[in-house]
Amino acid sequence: MTATPSLVITKDEFQAKLPGRPKVVIGHPMMGRGGSESNVMWLIEALKRDCDVTVLTTKGWDLAALNEFYGTQVREDEVKVRIAPVPLLVRNLTASALRGACYQRFAFQIAREYDVRISAYNPTDWGLPAVHFIADFNWHRTLREQLHPPTPGFIYRDSVFRKAYLRIATSYGKPSGRDVFRDDVVIANSRWTRDRMREYCGVKCAALVYPSVWTEFPEVPWEEKEQAFAMIGRIAPEKRVERAIAILDAVRRRGHALQFHLCGQIRDDVYGQRIARLCGEHADWIIVEGQVTGKRKARILAGCRFGIQTCEAEAFGISVAEIVKAGAIVFAPNNGGQAEILDVPDLLFADEAEAVEKVQAVLEGPELQASMRTHLAKRAEAFSAQRFMREAGACIADALMVGREAYRASTAQHS
Numbered sequence: 001m002t003a004t005p006s007l008v009i010t011k012d013e014f015q016a017k018l019p020g021r022p023k024v025v026i027g028h029p030m031m032g033r034g035g036s037e038s039n040v041m042w043l044i045e046a047l048k049r050d051c052d053v054t055v056l057t058t059k060g061w062d063l064a065a066l067n068e069f070y071g072t073q074v075r076e077d078e079v080k081v082r083i084a085p086v087p088l089l090v091r092n093l094t095a096s097a098l099r100g101a102c103y104q105r106f107a108f109q110i111a112r113e114y115d116v117r118i119s120a121y122n123p124t125d126w127g128l129p130a131v132h133f134i135a136d137f138n139w140h141r142t143l144r145e146q147l148h149p150p151t152p153g154f155i156y157r158d159s160v161f162r163k164a165y166l167r168i169a170t171s172y173g174k175p176s177g178r179d180v181f182r183d184d185v186v187i188a189n190s191r192w193t194r195d196r197m198r199e200y201c202g203v204k205c206a207a208l209v210y211p212s213v214w215t216e217f218p219e220v221p222w223e224e225k226e227q228a229f230a231m232i233g234r235i236a237p238e239k240r241v242e243r244a245i246a247i248l249d250a251v252r253r254r255g256h257a258l259q260f261h262l263c264g265q266i267r268d269d270v271y272g273q274r275i276a277r278l279c280g281e282h283a284d285w286i287i288v289e290g291q292v293t294g295k296r297k298a299r300i301l302a303g304c305r306f307g308i309q310t311c312e313a314e315a316f317g318i319s320v321a322e323i324v325k326a327g328a329i330v331f332a333p334n335n336g337g338q339a340e341i342l343d344v345p346d347l348l349f350a351d352e353a354e355a356v357e358k359v360q361a362v363l364e365g366p367e368l369q370a371s372m373r374t375h376l377a378k379r380a381e382a383f384s385a386q387r388f389m390r391e392a393g394a395c396i397a398d399a400l401m402v403g404r405e406a407y408r409a410s411t412a413q414h415s
Helices: 035-047 063-070 096-113 141-147 160-172 191-201 241-253 270-281 294-302 318-325 337-342 352-363 366-383 385-413
Strands: 023-027 052-057 080-083 116-119 131-134 185-188 226-232 259-263 286-290 304-308 329-333
Touching: 023 035, 023 096, 035 052, 035 063, 035 318, 035 385, 052 096, 116 385, 131 385, 141 191, 185 191, 185 385, 191 337, 226 241, 226 294, 226 318, 241 259, 241 270, 241 304, 241 352, 259 294, 270 286, 294 304, 304 318, 304 352, 318 329, 318 337, 318 366, 329 337, 329 352, 329 366, 337 366, 352 366, 366 385
Parallel strands: 023 052, 023 116, 052 080, 116 131, 131 185, 226 259, 226 304, 259 286, 304 329
Antiparallel strands: none
16 A cells, blocks of 8 residues: 655644644544545544644544555554543434434533544534534435435434434533534535535535545456446445346346446345345345455455446435546436536436436447546546545644634733
8 A cells, every 4th residue: 555645734834823733633423434434534644744633433433444444544653532422322322413412512522622623524513613524414404304304213203202302412412602604614525515505504615625535446457347337335225225226127137237246234124124135136146245345345346347326415425436436437316426526427317217228328338438437537536535635634724824813812812
């Protein structure tokens, strides 16, 4: 693995507020293995040489596994970790609102210990100026339910019980009353996210920074790649995996012998059971890979000629960008951040019927395949770790400069 390049910002800019190394805290409610966690790991890489870096989370910190999953090289002595206390009854439940409240409360308590506060996953009320990376809209109820309606069931019904639960969670989070969107630096992960922030929240994002996308893929000549599609990510209702299966099944019925590598953990819940059943019905062409990381992940993605994603309105769509960087031609819905990743109508679809037609056109058009590969190779350059570190670092340096001015003004008032 190649060495990580240094951040392209002078040390003086990072040390503008206080002498010595600025203390930076990067917050994420729970370190799973999604797109927003990539921000955490590559922010550490960007800042570790010039700052004292701490990560705040509630669960999921496994440095070796995170390095392998995101292609980073963070050492134990380069980052501190603080785990926000979560009640035992909540610790192993999917009570995201209450877990988030515990994280929020602890972030507020420790905020003054740091020179720069960074929310790597959506807004956090630190009670002090901060930098916020918007990853999705799970925090915005109206937009979240419009884009991804809640899973059916008692817990997610708009009931008196749920309203009370959410009020308790909000109160426990100890909001400071600050308007983080007015007073802080807000960074979008796509033009689509930036536009939704303006439309629904009245917020003008300070910058647009594409996430870093893992790049350690072997170079496999096109002729040696398998006539297969890959999909990678969480197996969850909003990902609409059954839609991808239906599209590829229809293409196969038109005479194309395709394989489908489904990469992701299929859980033993209602949706997981449904997907497992579909995979079993099509076991002759669907290969269930499970959760894949590291060299195995790289080998699978680089070995496929094509990729597909079927989640609507992704804020960015890091799995689409990953498959593009692996050298595949990827198809995705024509809305959300994934549309600007691909940025070509031939690979975008509005429904299953259109997807089938466009997949067939590419499969049967060698010249179209060649032009799509050239186009996507250029698009992949926008999602490099180096670019993310440079652009995110510039935003953080600006935040330090603002903090320095505030510090000077406060000192002058008390002198």
